[in-house]
Amino acid sequence: MQKNIQLNRRNFLVNAGVSIAAATIVPGQAQGLSIGSNSDSASEQLSWAAVRAQFDLMSRDHIHLSSFFLTSHPRPVREAIERHRRAIDENPFEYIEKNMFEMPGKIQAAVSEYLGGKPEEIAITNSTTMGLALVYHGLPLKSGQEILTTAHDHFVHHEAIRLSAERAGAMVKKIALFDDIKAVSESEIIGRIKNSITSKTRVVGITWVHSGTGLKLPVRAIANSIAEANKDRAESDRILLVVDGVHGFGVEDETVAEMGADFFIAGTHKWIFGPRGTGIVWAKRENWKMLRMIFPAFAIEPFSAWINDRKLNVPTQASWITQGGFHAFEYEWALPAAFAFHKQIGRSRIAGQIRNLNDQCKEGLAAMRHVKLYTPRGNRLSSGLICFEIEGMRSGEVVKRLLAHRIIASTSPYKESYARLAPSLLNTPAEIETALKHINALA
Ligand SMILES: Cc1ncc(COP(=O)(O)O)c(C=O)c1O
Numbered sequence: 403m404q405k406n407i408q409l410n411r412r413n414f415l416v417n418a419g420v421s422i423a424a425a426t427i428v429p430g431q432a433q434g435l436s437i438g439s440n441s442d443s444a445s446e447q448l449s450w451a452a453v454r455a456q457f458d459l460m461s462r463d464h465i466h467l468s469s470f471f472l473t474s475h476p477r478p479v480r481e482a483i484e485r486h487r488r489a490i491d492e493n494p495f496e497y498i499e500k501n502m503f504e505m506p507g508k509i510q511a512a513v514s515e516y517l518g519g520k521p522e523e524i525a526i527t528n529s530t531t532m533g534l535a536l537v538y539h540g541l542p543l544k545s546g547q548e549i550l551t552t553a554h555d556h557f558v559h560h561e562a563i564r565l566s567a568e569r570a571g572a573m574v575k576k577i578a579l580f581d582d583i584k585a586v587s588e589s590e591i592i593g594r595i596k597n598s599i600t601s602k603t604r605v606v607g608i609t610w611v612h613s614g615t616g617l618k619l620p621v622r623a624i625a626n627s628i629a630e631a632n633k634d635r636a637e638s639d640r641i642l643l644v645v646d647g648v649h650g651f652g653v654e655d656e657t658v659a660e661m662g663a664d665f666f667i668a669g670t671h672k673w674i675f676g677p678r679g680t681g682i683v684w685a686k687r688e689n690w691k692m693l694r695m696i697f698p699a700f701a702i703e704p705f706s707a708w709i710n711d712r713k714l715n716v717p718t719q720a721s722w723i724t725q726g727g728f729h730a731f732e733y734e735w736a737l738p739a740a741f742a743f744h745k746q747i748g749r750s751r752i753a754g755q756i757r758n759l760n761d762q763c764k765e766g767l768a769a770m771r772h773v774k775l776y777t778p779r780g781n782r783l784s785s786g787l788i789c790f791e792i793e794g795m796r797s798g799e800v801v802k803r804l805l806a807h808r809i810i811a812s813t814s815p816y817k818e819s820y821a822r823l824a825p826s827l828l829n830t831p832a833e834i835e836t837a838l839k840h841i842n843a844l845a
Contacts, residue, residue: 448747450755453827456743465833468812470613470649470786470824473675478743482736483677490732498731502700505735506721512738513682516745517651517666519659523690525723526734527681530648531558533667536723537644537683538566538607540693545571547604550595553578554617555609557815559646563607573602579619583776586783588620596627605642611649614816616777616787618654621645625662642689648672648681652744653786655753664689673786673826676740677733683723691717697725752827756786759825759834763788766838772845776820789820792844797821800844807840 456476459466466474475483489497510521527533539562543549549563553576560576567574577598580586595606606628611618625643632640645663650656652673658666666684670676685693698704699722707714744752760781767775767790776789792800797813800821804811813819825834 464808466810466828467823468810469826469828470672476675478739482739483732486732486735509737512741516741518657525683525720528679529681530669533681533683534562537665538562539696542692543570543572548573548602549605550575550603551607554612592627599631607644610647611785614814616784616789618785621661655750674740677736679733680737690720693718700726757781763825763834788823809837
């Protein structure tokens with residue numbers, strides 16, 4: 403019989419047939435804390451012009467109102483990627499061996515500092531899509547149980563639900579949270595979810611900010627209402643709240659870990675400005691415990707169990723949900739630089755700036771008779787996305803005409819597709835005025 407092999411971070415790869423050296427990372431190097439020539443101090447406030455200058459947008463003569471789609475890397479992120487890329491190209495074996503067990507912890511620390519949780523509560527993924535799939539497929543769903551979701555979520559969210567429910571023999575119920583978005587209210591949203599919960603409901607899957615209308619859900623209030631419904635339920639029957647948070651993460655001044663979600667999923671390559679191909683899932687330790695792994699993890703306990711031909715000794719942890727294998731490490735390891743950039747600007751300043759630009763844009767659109775604005779005004783039920791229609795014009799045509807004026811808008815990829823604008827840190831009030839002027843001229 404094989405003797406029990408004790409494994410730790412150091413000898414994980416030794417036992418996998420690869421040697422591992424002591425891991426040392428030059429402080430600040432992996433974190434990408436400096437913002438080019440602007441400042442080395444995380445406490446110094448960057449002006450909005452300085453923030454915009456960090457982006458390498460080819461076309462400064464364009465007005466970028468679709469930056470949420472996939473980020474342009476800001477300078478600190480580009481520099482961190484480049485540092486890692488160069489080091490890997492110079493010596494892939496040694497650089498990766500030195501860093502691959504240290505960097506996940508640093509990334510978890512950076513993410514958890516931003517969202518208010520603990521490092522061990524973070525799984526690193528490559529997108530919102532991947533995070534949603536990992537969570538829904540890992541949930542302990544039983545045949546006959548139900549996932550309650552809404553008619554307003556993104557394609558990838560609905561697909562993750564459909565595929566996981568099919569496998570478990572679970573059911574899916576999709577509800578509309580409003581009949582007319584013009585009249586939508588917080589109490590209506592909460593009431594519709596509450597009234598749709600039955601004894602079969604095991605999961606409620608929602609989206610923080612809808613990319614089809616720009617509606618922002620009151621996640622905390624929904625979580626409170628679900629907590630109320632959970633009062634008389636056994637732990638094994640507890641309703642779990644899964645949130646696709648991608649369009650609120652990096653926009654709203656929220657402490658995500660306190661919002662009441664059981665699983666919070668977001669790509670970090672949109673509003674967070676992280677490296678393209680990065681994302682996270684946050685959940686408390688007790689929630690990670692119930693998740694089944696889908697991918698083999700590069701983690702000590704699963705490896706140790708495998709090599710010693712035994713069962714896993716401890717329940718699932720967040721780090722086991724990060725898929726194993728070699729990744730595009732120069733990208734993944736540059737993620738802390740994006741959170742350092744956000745920290746340097748300030749989460750509440752970011753939220754305030756995005757809110758002001760969106761208010762300006764929505765008020766301008768609301769005043770135009772030929773425009774039908776779908777996104778609620780103010781910021782209680784909306785965030786950084788604005789959806790609208792122009793009377794008698796298809797959304798694709800609106801986007802095309804704006805592009806002719808160097809304004810980059812998008813259409814929303816939903817059954818009812820609207821024209822969409824996303825005023826962000828990359829924009830100025832003057833740019834919003836210019837965009838409004840051209841939309842006005844489309845009458
Ligand atoms: C609400 C929502 N969820 C998920 C996604 C997919 O995100 P990702 O590209 O990070 O997988 C999108 C795409 O923009 C989205 O709008």
